Amino acid sequence: MNDFALVSKNLWRKPVRTILLIISITIAFLILSLMLSFNSSLSNVNTLPTRMVTLSKINFTESLPIAHYDRIARTEGVRAATHMNWFGGYYQDPARGFLPVFAVDPETYFQVYAEDLGIPAAERDAFFRERTAMLVAAPVAERWGWRVGQRIPINSNIFTNGTTGSSTWEFTLVGTIPTPPGSSQSGSVLIHYDYFNETITFGRDRIGWVPFLTTSAEMNDSVANAIDQRFANSQDETSTQDEATFNESFAAQLGNIGLVITLVVSAAFIAILLIVGTTMALAVRERTREVGVMKTLGFSSGRVLRMVLAESLLLSFLGAAVGLGLAALILTVLASSGGGGGPAISFAPIVIAWAALIALALGLVTGLPPALQAYRMRIVDAFARR
Amino acid sequence: MTDLIRLSDVEKSYVRGKEKIVIFDKLTMRIEAGDFVAIMGPSGSGKTTLLNLLGGTDRPDKGAIEFDDKHIEKLSEGQLTAWRSVNVGFIFQFYNLMPILTAAQNVELPLLLTKLSPKKRRENVATALQIVGLEDRAKHRPREMSGGQQQRVAIARAIVSDPKLLLCDEPTGDLDRTTADEILSTLQTLNRELGKTIIMVTHDAEAAKFAKRVLHLDKGRFDERELAA
Numbered sequence: 001m002n003d004f005a006l007v008s009k010n011l012w013r014k015p016v017r018t019i020l021l022i023i024s025i026t027i028a029f030l031i032l033s034l035m036l037s038f039n040s041s042l043s044n045v046n047t048l049p050t051r052m053v054t055l056s057k058i059n060f061t062e063s064l065p066i067a068h069y070d071r072i073a074r075t076e077g078v079r080a081a082t083h084m085n086w087f088g089g090y091y092q093d094p095a096r097g098f099l100p101v102f103a104v105d106p107e108t109y110f111q112v113y114a115e116d117l118g119i120p121a122a123e124r125d126a127f128f129r130e131r132t133a134m135l136v137a138a139p140v141a142e143r144w145g146w147r148v149g150q151r152i153p154i155n156s157n158i159f160t161n162g163t164t165g166s167s168t169w170e171f172t173l174v175g176t177i178p179t180p181p182g183s184s185q186s187g188s189v190l191i192h193y194d195y196f197n198e199t200i201t202f203g204r205d206r207i208g209w210v211p212f213l214t215t216s217a218e219m220n221d222s223v224a225n226a227i228d229q230r231f232a233n234s235q236d237e238t239s240t241q242d243e244a245t246f247n248e249s250f251a252a253q254l255g256n257i258g259l260v261i262t263l264v265v266s267a268a269f270i271a272i273l274l275i276v277g278t279t280m281a282l283a284v285r286e287r288t289r290e291v292g293v294m295k296t297l298g299f300s301s302g303r304v305l306r307m308v309l310a311e312s313l314l315l316s317f318l319g320a321a322v323g324l325g326l327a328a329l330i331l332t333v334l335a336s337s338g339g340g341g342g343p344a345i346s347f348a349p350i351v352i353a354w355a356a357l358i359a360l361a362l363g364l365v366t367g368l369p370p371a372l373q374a375y376r377m378r379i380v381d382a383f384a385r386r
Numbered sequence: 387m388t389d390l391i392r393l394s395d396v397e398k399s400y401v402r403g404k405e406k407i408v409i410f411d412k413l414t415m416r417i418e419a420g421d422f423v424a425i426m427g428p429s430g431s432g433k434t435t436l437l438n439l440l441g442g443t444d445r446p447d448k449g450a451i452e453f454d455d456k457h458i459e460k461l462s463e464g465q466l467t468a469w470r471s472v473n474v475g476f477i478f479q480f481y482n483l484m485p486i487l488t489a490a491q492n493v494e495l496p497l498l499l500t501k502l503s504p505k506k507r508r509e510n511v512a513t514a515l516q517i518v519g520l521e522d523r524a525k526h527r528p529r530e531m532s533g534g535q536q537q538r539v540a541i542a543r544a545i546v547s548d549p550k551l552l553l554c555d556e557p558t559g560d561l562d563r564t565t566a567d568e569i570l571s572t573l574q575t576l577n578r579e580l581g582k583t584i585i586m587v588t589h590d591a592e593a594a595k596f597a598k599r600v601l602h603l604d605k606g607r608f609d610e611r612e613l614a615a
């Protein structure tokens with residue numbers, strides 16, 4: 001036997017109580033790890049320092065006239081430019097998740113995002129050639145069970161297909177894009193802008209935003225100024241940002257959701273803090289006499305304090321470990337079933353560091369009051385019959 | 387015989403509310419090494435308080451307490467705690483065993499404070515349980531044992547680190563006559579054969595007969611003739 005054995009025997013003295021406590025701590029850590037994983041997956045997209053984006057000054061859902069694209073592409077310091085539209089897609093059943101379908105200009109898109117589009121030349125050329133071609137991130141094809149060569153109906157929840165009068169377009173899958181972690185193409189579904197533009201019933205000749213490359217990162221500010229100046233006081237004013245800033249502001253839009261999640265997680269932890277704190281205090285008070293015996297036998301006050309703290313830390317780390325394990329399991333299962341769209345959410349290692357830190361804080365905050373009480377307890381008082 | 391314990395002009399009082407309750411006023415006494423003393427006296431006469439002072443679980447307000455010629459009233463809190471673990475074994479009326487530990491683990495508890503190897507610890511625990519005749523109950527938890535058995539475990543725990551002094555506060559107060567007599571015989575054996583100095587508080591005149599001498603305490607004062615004898 002040693003002190004640790006004693007600590008863990010004390011923890012399991014009332015197994016039902018301990019298990020209930022661990023379950024509640026587990027839930028809080030599960031929510032925390034899922035949220036952190038979600039967050040870090042979103043903000044973990046690789047960026048190029050020379051890649052910039054021009055979009056409507058109003059907000060990123062507002063479109064721009066196609067004429068803007070030519071002017072931006074011809075601006076001094078712009079090496080290559082492309083344009084993208086949000087299609088608002090889903091496959092068969094919107095309840096099974098949205099698809100981030102982008103209508104793009106294929107050849108310029110491959111110039112601007114070259115580093116993430118290392119696919120076989122045959123697939124690339126097929127995508128350039130066929131008007132109804134579609135290129136998707138490999139995990140997307142895998143999730144929906146799509147094969148290259150297959151014709152796939154995609155619905156839009158924004159646009160109507162003028163040729164059929166329905167919201168469905170048919171595309172031919174011509175290839176898949178491998179998406180290692182951080183790839184800008186995670187979740188992407190790419191279709192031709194021309195095909196899209198000619199078949200929609202409204203919003204023709206407008207584009208969503210214009211990604212482009214500058215000749216060097218030093219040029220970024222002057223290029224951004226030149227572009228935004230060019231369209232100042234026009235019908236469609238623009239805002240030009242480098243890619244990292246753009247991603248951040250995109251994440252900030254989701255940030256409102258993030259704030260809500262943060263509040264939920266905080267509330268969960270405050271509740272846990274109160275529950276575990278009062279239970280630990282009660283548990284140690286029940287043991288007043290035993291603490292007196294330990295001290296009588298010659299256990300120092302400091303050692304008793306450490307043992308109570310160790311008990312609450314053990315409890316808190318057990319809950320954290322189970323919560324993290326569950327989160328990792330859930331994310332693995334989700335990943336193998338493909339998830340909805342957008343960047344794949346994977347278990348972020350940073351979660352372990354955060355969880356350890358929070359478990360430490362939880363253990364200390366809940367353990368310190370009873371530990372101090374045990375530390376200060378005088379032997380004669382512990383045995384006093386009240 | 388040499389003195390194991392000397393109390394000189396010990397004063398002790400408690401404050402309850404605005405009232406100051408004097409328990410001992412200039413108490414002076416000595417106890418020889420190897421003695422077995424029974425202390426009797428009415429409730430509230432200060433018997434438990436005296437044991438607390440002798441065992442270093444409480445401190446005198448004034449006066450000196452020497453143990454083996456060492457002034458324990460001058461020790462710091464930490465020193466006193468360490469001193470206690472080496473020199474004193476405690477036996478209580480309600481056994482005070484840890485419910486979550488087996489008999490052997492309860493006996494092992496004081497040895498966590500020593501540097502003994504796990505093997506040596508197991509040997510000492512086995513010896514202590516053997517002395518109290520409970521080697522076959524090593525794996526039982528307190529609630530699986532009778533009161534008499536629990537008190538035996540408590541005695542084993544008190545002697546496992548081989549202290550010179552055993553302090554017993556009403557050790558048979560909760561036991562029937564036969565069981566009480568068994569426990570008292572065990573204490574007598576510890577005194578006679580292992581040379582433990584024992585100070586036992588008791589209400590029970592029969593129990594006191596197992597001791598070498600009896601001291602009567604009343605309102606914080608011992609009978610002077612008994613003390614001088």
Ligand SMILES: Nc1ncnc2c1ncn2[C@@H]1O[C@H](COP(=O)(O)OP(=O)(O)O)[C@@H](O)[C@H]1O
Pocket residue numbers: 380381384400401402407409427428429430431432433434435436
């Ligand atoms: N911690 C304490 N605080 C206040 N009064 C106490 C305390 N301990 C004991 N007393 C009082 O001191 C007196 C002696 O108590 P005690 O030594 O327990 O007597 P005994 O063991 O002989 O019954 C009693 O009046 C008791 O109420």
Ligand SMILES: [Mg+2]
Pocket residue numbers: 433434435555
């Ligand atoms: Mg008493």
